[in-house]
Amino acid sequence: MGERTAESPGRVRPAASVDSPGLILVSGGGKAFRFDPGALCMELVATGGPGEFARFEALHTPADLVTWAGRSRLPNGLELAVTEGELAQARELRDTLFLLAADRAHGRPLQPSHLDAVNAAAVEPPLAPRIAPDGTHAWAQGATGTHLLSTVARDAIDLFTGLYADRVRECGSRTCCLLFVDTSRPGRRRWCAMEHCGNRAKARAFRSRQPTEES
Numbered sequence: 001m002g003e004r005t006a007e008s009p010g011r012v013r014p015a016a017s018v019d020s021p022g023l024i025l026v027s028g029g030g031k032a033f034r035f036d037p038g039a040l041c042m043e044l045v046a047t048g049g050p051g052e053f054a055r056f057e058a059l060h061t062p063a064d065l066v067t068w069a070g071r072s073r074l075p076n077g078l079e080l081a082v083t084e085g086e087l088a089q090a091r092e093l094r095d096t097l098f099l100l101a102a103d104r105a106h107g108r109p110l111q112p113s114h115l116d117a118v119n120a121a122a123v124e125p126p127l128a129p130r131i132a133p134d135g136t137h138a139w140a141q142g143a144t145g146t147h148l149l150s151t152v153a154r155d156a157i158d159l160f161t162g163l164y165a166d167r168v169r170e171c172g173s174r175t176c177c178l179l180f181v182d183t184s185r186p187g188r189r190r191w192c193a194m195e196h197c198g199n200r201a202k203a204r205a206f207r208s209r210q211p212t213e214e215s
Helices: 040-045 051-056 062-071 084-105 112-123 145-161 194-209
Strands: 011-013 023-026 032-035 129-131 137-139 168-170 179-181
Touching (some): 040 179, 062 145, 084 145, 084 179
Antiparallel strands (some): 011 023
């Protein structure tokens, strides 16, 4: 994997509605852009990572995990209680998913220990949806961090065993390591976001085609 530089995304801002999924990230230069990782589990991956990526950690307190859930592609209205222990478990699951996604993106074998960790989280009861009296989507009361992590882990299992398992990718920029699932119809997504790394690549390509001042 490449190395994130000061220009790479390192902070998460509120996402838009579920109708427009994705996270609002802020580059090292302070520019906000929308990044759609393509799956709930990959949205968790975007909150940090293991090793050198720990400096991008966004989950410092239980409240941070609650906030992330509210900004994720989960339907609105989730009332969540998270303990310190569940926060630690969330970071561990996130780091495991990061490594699994990186291995998948680069065609490496998936590690059994990583798969065991995801499977263990998925065994727990997930978040329980319900139909509200007005016919809208709602959540059962008493949701916990454990329920949330089970839901994320089950989403990861669906991803890594499903139709898009071979479309887990890393941004094509040499200075960006954001991971995503390419759910586009043609399957040719290369960049974390066209408005960020994609436009920069286009600008570099354009400049390289221009004649030098001497010529």
